[in-house]
Amino acid sequence: MPDIEVYCTVSNCHYWDHGNRCAAERILITLDRIGDRYPEDVDAQQVSMIVDEVGTTPAESCMETCCKTFRPRS
Numbered sequence: 491m492p493d494i495e496v497y498c499t500v501s502n503c504h505y506w507d508h509g510n511r512c513a514a515e516r517i518l519i520t521l522d523r524i525g526d527r528y529p530e531d532v533d534a535q536q537v538s539m540i541v542d543e544v545g546t547t548p549a550e551s552c553m554e555t556c557c558k559t560f561r562p563r564s
Contacts, residue, residue: 495511498510498511504561504562517537517559518558519556520540521554524547528540531559532558
């Protein structure tokens with residue numbers, strides 16, 4: 491898999507890094523209605539579990555999606 495640059499402007503996120511880049515090892519993006527079932531700041535192990543449990547979740551627009559990996563910076 492090629493290296494991927496993930497940009498994020500949420501500077502108070504634990505994974506935010508210089509240049510508006512996301513430094514998370516794993517990122518979980520899912521539908522809002524699916525994301526509401528899980529805690530707000532999932533860790534890498536939980537990401538794998540949720541992906542296995544949920545499978546695929548087609549979206550009609552970006553407005554239906556959310557980043558479940560966000561964790562406030564301490």
